[in-house]
Amino acid sequence: MSARRTLIAGNWKMNGLAADALALAGGLAEKMKAAGDVNFDMLICPPAIQISVAVAAVQGSGIQVGGQDNHWNASGAHTGDTSVNMLKDAGCSCAIVGHSERRTDHAETDQIVKDKAAAAQAAGLIAVICIGETEEQRDAGKTLDVNGSQIAGSVPDGSTAANTVIAYEPVWAIGTGRTPTNDEVQEVHAFIRGELAKKIGDNEAAKTRILYGGSMNPGNSKDLLALADVDGGLIGGASLKVDDFWTVAQNA
Ligand code: PGA
Numbered sequence: 570m571s572a573r574r575t576l577i578a579g580n581w582k583m584n585g586l587a588a589d590a591l592a593l594a595g596g597l598a599e600k601m602k603a604a605g606d607v608n609f610d611m612l613i614c615p616p617a618i619q620i621s622v623a624v625a626a627v628q629g630s631g632i633q634v635g636g637q638d639n640h641w642n643a644s645g646a647h648t649g650d651t652s653v654n655m656l657k658d659a660g661c662s663c664a665i666v667g668h669s670e671r672r673t674d675h676a677e678t679d680q681i682v683k684d685k686a687a688a689a690q691a692a693g694l695i696a697v698i699c700i701g702e703t704e705e706q707r708d709a710g711k712t713l714d715v716n717g718s719q720i721a722g723s724v725p726d727g728s729t730a731a732n733t734v735i736a737y738e739p740v741w742a743i744g745t746g747r748t749p750t751n752d753e754v755q756e757v758h759a760f761i762r763g764e765l766a767k768k769i770g771d772n773e774a775a776k777t778r779i780l781y782g783g784s785m786n787p788g789n790s791k792d793l794l795a796l797a798d799v800d801g802g803l804i805g806g807a808s809l810k811v812d813d814f815w816t817v818a819q820n821a
Pocket of ligand 1: 580804
């Protein structure tokens with residue numbers, strides 16, 4: 570049994586209105602309260618505008634709430650952005666940074682992701698740092714190279730297991746219904762832990778949670794979550810329905 574506590578994280582992306590956030594967060598909170606002691610941590614990451622609704626809905630359930638992104642500066646002239654202090658103030662404990670959709674839609678580089686992660690950590694948030702190869706890169710045999718260089722470039726120096734979570738998300742598996750084989754997932758996760766050790770030391774790397782993300786669902790989550798170096802999931806589509814997300818969590 571791993572000392573790393575499984576983290577089941579939902580990335581709602583740009584989905585749902587306030588009523589949906591209330592129903593989803595509230596439905597999960599009811600399940601958590603009814604379940605009592607569980608063997609996993611649960612995190613939900615709503616759109617920024619619905620964080621307050623979600624925080625109120627999960628109160629007393631133990632479910633954590635996180636942002637989907639944050640700016641690297643504490644405040645100032647950054648129209649449309651959200652600061653780490655705003656996330657904290659709203660009741661967040663975590664922030665996702667470097668999701669492939671942000672790397673693509675907003676041209677975020679490893680350096681930007683690293684600065685965002687450092688800002689989150691400095692504010693006392695857990696940075697959930699996303700990495701992952703494209704299909705083209707996998708086909709070219711560059712999967713390990715790409716993930717290794719993203720770890721080197723996106724993880725702040727001095728990161729710890731307490732303030733950092735890594736999410737390995739093959740870009741081609743996100744929202745497609747396709748996933749790597751279990752052996753391929755384990756191979757990349759073990760490699761990532763090794764690369765992380767070069768950056769933050771063996772001890773912290775051994776304690777850091779590495780999530781798998783990309784089409785994780787009620788059907789495949791049991792096998793994925795059982796892999797030695799998979800310490801949870803970052804779940805998009807299947808996190809938008811109470812029963813699906815709860816089933817994934819039950820498979821932890
Ligand atoms: P998916 O998304 O579960 O819908 O594939 C995962 C993610 O992008 O975090």
